[in-house]
Amino acid sequence: MALFAAMADRARAQTPSIWQGYTVENIETKAVAGTGAEAQEQAFRNARVAGLREVASRLVCPENQAQLRIPADSQLEAMVQSTELTDQKIIGSSYSGLLNIAFDPGAVGAYLSEQRVPHATGPAPRQLAIPILREEGSSALTFDENPWLRIWSRGPDPTLLQTYNLMRGDEQDRAIFDPEVPSRSAVLSLMEKYDFPAALVIQAQLTPPLDEEAPASLFVEAIRIGDGPGEVRLEANLVAETDESTDSLLRRGAFAIQEQASAAYCRTFTAAPVALPTNIQIVVIGMDYNGWLQAEALLSARPEIQGLTFMGQREGAFDVSVEFVGGLLDLQQVFQSVRLRFEAYTAQAVVQDAMQVYFFAQPDVQPPPTNVRILPLNDIQLSN
16 A cells, blocks of 8 residues: 555656656667767767657657658757767777667757648646556456556656556545446546546456467556547557566557557647538437437547537437537448447438438447438538
């Protein structure tokens, strides 16, 4: 308990005024030239190039990184704020070294702007992380010391855009949150207590190796509660490599989730035309009101959905007003992401150029209604 409290205190204090993403540590560099001094100079340049690439990879979305070009040597050298040499070896005309390089945030931002590449201007607001570890035959762990908790107490990686803080794990937290049955209301209470706009509940299911041909595996499911970019649900499915430790497998799982969340934040900086929202009314069938409330929570977190308003209930159905950006096909994909079918229909037997069009949603496991004519969404034009 004392160990957890100390670890959590460190995590809460881990809110640096300068983001660690502009520093790259343990850069290995080598070079061979006419003399040892010339080799060292070339190796240092190679280290600066490697370091800039690493920093840029943290700020630029993966799909845009190929557009980056290495700046001239003079500009690259001017972007370096400090260099720390931790190890070196000079043998004749060859050089090898290990460096830590800190880059100037303003110079990096100017370089990325010159490259005309969409990029994050800094880290995302920190979120509350609630890690839960499940192992076969054991109780779910959140508050007691375990490797999953230890990994998330470190950010997990303080150089990525999206980082996290932990709860204190005090008696009040334990009374609020049950890791065996995590609930949305409990998470919202913790968000209010610790003053976070969003929390990530990260459940790791660790399966031990069955035999030599079936190594250990890890399934991680992360659900975001509250405001934040990207998908509400993230997941990672990993299999242990040969002789890989449990700690290493868990670290890879945590990094995969944090990397996905960071990429989602990065994409909020991608320039896009402003789209005006459209409002339509849909009929929800084939589910009860509680089922709709669960779907509504997931839909509301999608950036395409601007608003969902319950309009009224009738026998076997209820009406919902949907305000969204994009087209009907985009909206259909949004509904599909929560396992709902979204279609347009008309009650008219004959399709005409001008006719009344309606919309419905239902669980995709159910067959569509047969007493109406379903219309192709790409044939329908909407006006704001």
